[in-house]
Amino acid sequence: MINFDYVKPSTQKAAIDALNKDASSQFIAGGTNLVDLMKRGVVSPEKLIDITNLPLKNIEQQKGFIRIGALALNSDVAEHELITKKLPLLSQALKAGASPQLRNMATVGGNMMQRTRCTYFYDLTMPCNKRQPGSGCGAIKGYNRMHAIFGASDKCIAVHPSDMCVALTALDATVVISSSKGDRRIPFADFHRLPGNNPEKDNNLQRGEMITAIEVPDNDVFTKNSLYVKIRDRASYAFALVSVAAALDIKGNTIVNARLAMGGVAHKPWRLTAAENFLKGKTISLENFKQAATIAMKDAKAYEHNNFKLRLAPNTIVETLKKVSGIT
Ligand SMILES: Cc1cc2nc3c(=O)[nH]c(=O)nc-3n(C[C@H](O)[C@H](O)[C@H](O)COP(=O)(O)OP(=O)(O)OC[C@H]3O[C@@H](n4cnc5c(N)ncnc54)[C@H](O)[C@@H]3O)c2cc1C
Ligand code: SF4
Structure with a gap:
């Protein structure tokens, strides 16, 4: 285990400022993926910015869509009356993921950002272009039972492991992203990336940005x-x-x-x-x-x-x- 600093800001601005200040810092939410990655030495941030104090947990009806805060817990989203009534697909996908204990910790933003479960990515003795660009891909000629059948490249054939994200893609959701420059919105389907020549990039979130909410059309x-x-x-x-x-x-x-x-x-x-x-x-x-x-x-x-x-x-x-x- 590496040494790291830990801060827990109470405003979105302070959290984003902290991220911008320190190139080796990383947000932590439920910690159910990031802590595993740190324990195995796959990532080694020098500072963790705990964002769980931020007021981003609301699930609310707005005109034409349901807005889900990025820190809403997977279990809370799955059980929320608005979601079970109006977006049952999302509720079902969330309940199909992980276990009740994990869903009680995992957040919406963290679920989107979770890394692949390719075993070679977690095994530091094996080559992996996603973990270490240019080192090769252990899976292409290895044990690739869990791997991709669409959109892979000769650099990486990993799959994204989330269930929630599959439902949000089908439901035409929008991702709300905040940074020191303000807010931007992107279609959910454009958030995650194909591996191409840069499998180290899982998605299109830029350094200094935070996922703050998901907006899902309330399409009866x-x-x-x-x-x-x-x-x-x-x-x-x-x-x-x-x-x-x-x-x-x-x-x-x-x-x-x-x-x-x-x-x-x-x-x-x-x-x-x-x-x-x-x-x-x-x-x-x-x-x-x-x-x-x-x-x-x-x-x-x-x-x-x-x-x-x-x-x-x-x-x-x-x-x-x-x-x-x-x-x-
Ligand atoms: C044993 C096990 C089984 C699992 N099974 C499933 C499964 O079947 N289906 C499934 O979908 N998932 C599964 N998961 C994954 C689980 O859903 C994720 O670990 C969880 O959703 C991550 O959320 P978190 O809040 O704990 O993220 P964290 O671990 O805190 O963070 C993960 C990443 O997200 C970043 N991050 C977090 N919040 C934000 C934000 N708001 N903005 C920008 N970056 C952010 C962090 O910096 C970090 O890089 C499983 C996990 C485990 C351990
Ligand atoms: S499939 Fe991707 S994540 Fe898995 S070993 Fe190859 S490069 Fe790494």
């Missing part, structure tokens, strides 16, 4: 028919092999609009835009769902040990769509 048409399905090795306390977040706007037997995203398959939550477009205006049928899954899998590429995802992923899409639309 997607509330009724939505579902998060997570396939994993154990029923709890395990990361997704593949997950699907689906929401359909259905009138009669017709799909007016569709929202689909996958987890466990890419370096970022993977939105299935082409499959969504295909489903628009189609009738509810197994044939259409199978075709949507085929379209979704168009650019998939497997590695030695994750070939099974090429079948698991489309099957999960089809099963989720069947359940959402009520066909057996």
Whole structure:
């Protein structure tokens, strides 16, 4: 364990100032990921800025969207009446993650920023371009069962581990980011990055910035028919092999609009835009769902040990769509 300083500011400005002042400082929220990374020596910040005193825990209805503070706990968000009633997909995804104890500590901002669970990233004896740029990738020719089938590069094939983020991608959320320059907003789907040549960068948050809230459109048409399905090795306390977040706007037997995203398959939550477009205006049928899954899998590429995802992923899409639309 390394020595580090610890501060706990009570205003957003003081926290951001502290981050700007010290190049080796880092925010800490619930600590459920960062402390593990520090214990294993994957990261070694010299100063931790504990942001849990900041007033960023509210979950509130605003005009046209629900605003969730970045420090709201995963458990509080999952159980909040506004979320269970209006955004059940988000509640389900949160409850599918980690364990009740972890969800009681983990925050929304921390969940978005959590690092990959690629075992080579955590193993200091192995090469990893994400941990140490230029060192190579242990997973490409290693044991890559949990790894990506979409959007990977020859530098990194890791996946983003969050469940919550898959639902937020499907729900067209917006990320509110604050810095000493003011606030900016980016679509949730643009927050996380593909690895490309810079797998050390997980997302587009810049140095000196803090996630302060998530805004999720309060879109009633997607509330009724939505579902998060997570396939994993154990029923709890395990990361997704593949997950699907689906929401359909259905009138009669017709799909007016569709929202689909996958987890466990890419370096970022993977939105299935082409499959969504295909489903628009189609009738509810197994044939259409199978075709949507085929379209979704168009650019998939497997590695030695994750070939099974090429079948698991489309099957999960089809099963989720069947359940959402009520066909057996
Ligand atoms: C055993 C285990 C199983 C798990 N299983 C799952 C699972 O199945 N599904 C799942 O989705 N997750 C799972 N998790 C991950 C868990 O959800 C994350 O560890 C948690 O969400 C991180 O939140 P935190 O508040 O504890 O973040 P911290 O550990 O405090 O911080 C993580 C990172 O976020 C940064 N950060 C935190 N808040 C902000 C902010 N507001 N602005 C900018 N940067 C910020 C920190 O600087 C740090 O880099 C699991 C974790 C463990 C340990
Ligand atoms: S897949 Fe990415 S995180 Fe895993 S070893 Fe390769 S570079 Fe590192």
